[in-house]
């Protein structure tokens with residue numbers, strides 16, 4: 010269970026934009042183990058999708074500069090040829106996106122698109138169609154047989170996401186990257202999709218990288234959590250370590266902003282300011298301009314990784330003193 014599947018080592022990604030290079034991802038180190046749900050949480054623009062796309066070698070190409078290692082089962086994906094990377098993408102790492110319509114072909118029945126993925130395995134057409142129906146049932150598609158004949162536009166957002174998950178299931182990848190898979194869905198459907206993702210882990214031992222800006226959601230499903238801020242992983246740890254003993258002021262503020270069932274006033278606390286776009290890398294903590302505890306040192310030096318336990322990392326100079334009551 011503790012076997013390493015994906016390991017990011019000092020991963021940094023800059024985008025060339027007007028006026029210079031934007032530091033979208035900076036010095037990210039993390040490991041995803043076989044069969045676990047690893048959540049990456051952070052506000053909009055903090056680099057979550059950039060990390061995901063870099064693993065899949067799906068960055069737009071042309072304007073990015075990438076540094077560091079992306080090890081999958083010990084092999085550096087960045088060193089692979091385009092062709093070998095396509096094989097990894099087809100079979101070993103799958104990805105589902107926030108908007109499944111972007112990934113489905115509008116002119117084919119959804120069932121046929123799932124079938125196409127299955128036929129790659131060389132099974133007969135009749136068996137393949139039956140497998141499609143079984144997969145639709147696995148993802149709890151209502152009226153599975155009928156829905157397999159539907160075109161993407163005839164399905165609801167939740168149903169389309171089920172089609173995408175069915176397609177992924179048919180490939181049985183070792184790692185599934187889910188980039189905000191439920192953001193476009195209402196809460197009931199969101200809960201159902203998350204259940205299916207959890208099932209995937211339990212029945213197929215698939216490791217899942219679940220990307221979300223919803224901290225509340227990860228508590229329900231994740232084994233481990235990484236919090237990103239302005240391109241950096243500022244804290245990671247087991248779900249219990251993060252929820253019971255978060256160290257970084259940003260993580261604490263994010264958790265404070267969570268709606269609590271016991272809170273009567275129902276008003277969310279938000280964090281003042283917004284995620285900065287880091288144009289050229291300077292020393293200093295990237296959270297300094299929003300941090301209530303910032304001191305001179307925070308502007309002058311970059312906080313290194315500090316380990317609170319073997320599994321719990323954070324980047325902050327003052328976590329043990331200043332951040333306590335955050």
Ligand SMILES: Nc1ncnc2c1ncn2[C@@H]1O[C@H](COP(=O)(O)OP(=O)(O)OP(=O)(O)O)[C@@H](O)[C@H]1O
Nearest residue numbers: 024026033052053054055056057058059060069286
């Ligand atoms: N192709 C690109 N060219 C230039 N800048 C980009 C490009 N793609 C992303 N960025 C910038 O990189 C930063 C990180 O973007 P990214 O999409 O990874 O964030 P995210 O955490 O996934 O955000 P969201 O929650 O909104 O999806 C942002 O400032 C974004 O504007």
Ligand code: SF4
Nearest residue numbers: 294297300307325326
């Ligand atoms: S290093 Fe300083 S600015 Fe950064 S989070 Fe810690 S206290 Fe705040």
Ligand SMILES: [Mg+2]
Nearest residue numbers: 057058059188
């Ligand atoms: Mg994104």
